[in-house]
Amino acid sequence: MQRQEIQGLRVHVVNVPAKAVHSHGSGDVAGINSVILEVTTDEGLTGWGEASPWPVFTGTAEGNAAALHVHLRPHLLGADPVQVERHLAMADRVVVGCPEAKAALETALLDIVGQMTGLSIAELVGARHRDTVPMSFSVANPDFDADREDVARLYEDGVRLFKLKTGFEDHAFDKMRLEALREGYGDSVSLRIDYNQGLRATDAIRTLRDLEAFDLTFIEQPVKRHERAALADITRAIDTPIMADESVFNPREALAGVQMRLADVFALKIMKSGGIRRALEVAAIARIGGVDVYGGCMFETGVAHAAGAQLMAALPELELGCEFYMSTYYAREDILSEPFPVRDGLVHVPSGPGLGVTVDRERLAKYRVDLLQ
Numbered sequence: 001m002q003r004q005e006i007q008g009l010r011v012h013v014v015n016v017p018a019k020a021v022h023s024h025g026s027g028d029v030a031g032i033n034s035v036i037l038e039v040t041t042d043e044g045l046t047g048w049g050e051a052s053p054w055p056v057f058t059g060t061a062e063g064n065a066a067a068l069h070v071h072l073r074p075h076l077l078g079a080d081p082v083q084v085e086r087h088l089a090m091a092d093r094v095v096v097g098c099p100e101a102k103a104a105l106e107t108a109l110l111d112i113v114g115q116m117t118g119l120s121i122a123e124l125v126g127a128r129h130r131d132t133v134p135m136s137f138s139v140a141n142p143d144f145d146a147d148r149e150d151v152a153r154l155y156e157d158g159v160r161l162f163k164l165k166t167g168f169e170d171h172a173f174d175k176m177r178l179e180a181l182r183e184g185y186g187d188s189v190s191l192r193i194d195y196n197q198g199l200r201a202t203d204a205i206r207t208l209r210d211l212e213a214f215d216l217t218f219i220e221q222p223v224k225r226h227e228r229a230a231l232a233d234i235t236r237a238i239d240t241p242i243m244a245d246e247s248v249f250n251p252r253e254a255l256a257g258v259q260m261r262l263a264d265v266f267a268l269k270i271m272k273s274g275g276i277r278r279a280l281e282v283a284a285i286a287r288i289g290g291v292d293v294y295g296g297c298m299f300e301t302g303v304a305h306a307a308g309a310q311l312m313a314a315l316p317e318l319e320l321g322c323e324f325y326m327s328t329y330y331a332r333e334d335i336l337s338e339p340f341p342v343r344d345g346l347v348h349v350p351s352g353p354g355l356g357v358t359v360d361r362e363r364l365a366k367y368r369v370d371l372l373q
């Protein structure tokens with residue numbers, strides 16, 4: 001295999017409007033504000049990656065764009081794209097935080113290595129264990145009647161996993177929505193609920209005991225990220241599995257998490273861990289500690305969804321599905337050349353070398369608000 005050199009990095013900041021505003025407890029979101037990274041080689045290959053931050057959760061698009069454009073670029077130009085882990089180690093030395101930028105860099109490099117070798121990213125990081133993953137949709141519209149219509153339409157499409165977002169009204173509203181969905185769909189759906197850190201530690205257990213009757217698949221991040229002792233207490237007190245999202249970003253937090261039995265499930269997100277390999281490390285720690293994993297996402301386009309799907313394929317065990325619904329059901333339009341493959345309620349892991357998807361340059365330009373090159 002001929003050695004190639006990284007020749008260019010283009011950082012596209014995009015803003016893709018949503019079909020409808022989603023409310024996620026910790027903030028309303030009207031679109032996808034993310035950073036698309038384009039890495040080119042001297043032999044004419046192009047690798048794509050995405051950093052999709054959420055300011056209240058992981059970081060900002062501006063910060064991640066600057067990390068890539070200003071701080072990482074000088075270390076990458078002229079370098080060998082195959083040495084992915086070395087470049088990630090460099091990125092950790094050069095920029096603190098910005099896991100989304102590091103995820104974008106890893107994705108773009110693995111996309112290039114995949115094209116050089118003919119292997120998919122899942123195969124490059126281990127194996128392709130599965131071709132499809134059940135997809136979860138987040139019920140996050142403050143107007144529940146609009147959400148009921150969406151749920152009905154998605155049910156028709158074959159979706160059976162639904163996650164309620166909370167925090168825009170009271171506990172009675174959340175219970176009413178769970179009741180309505182259970183009544184409407186019975187046991188044919190898996191219901192989950194995500195508090196996005198919204199409950200007070202002092203009465204979270206009392207609130208959550210109320211939900212045990214709904215037979216939820218999991219309850220996500222009821223208390224604040226740093227309230228780990230409270231989260232562990234909730235995990236002990238409540239029968240329904242508890243999932244940590246904001247409380248577990250990376251392998252270090254996962255290790256502390258299994259040691260204190262922080263939660264029954266960890267949400268994996270490449271934007272939290274800083275890429276697919278770090279997310280696989282989180283998953284390995286979870287597996288050893290008897291903790292399940294779930295495929296989460298941020299507000300992202302099909303580029304990050306494809307990277308997440310490659311991660312899902314590479315996981316030895318995955319029982320709870322994933323939530324890569326944004327490009328199909330949330331964005332007004334995606335920036336991929338072909339629609340991100342969601343059919344019959346399943347995310348189909350893109351096949352083909354590398355990431356398995358490419359970007360439509362016209363649509364990229366249409367939604368671009370800044371270009372750093």
Ligand code: MG
Nearest residue numbers: 194196220245
């Ligand atoms: Mg969450």
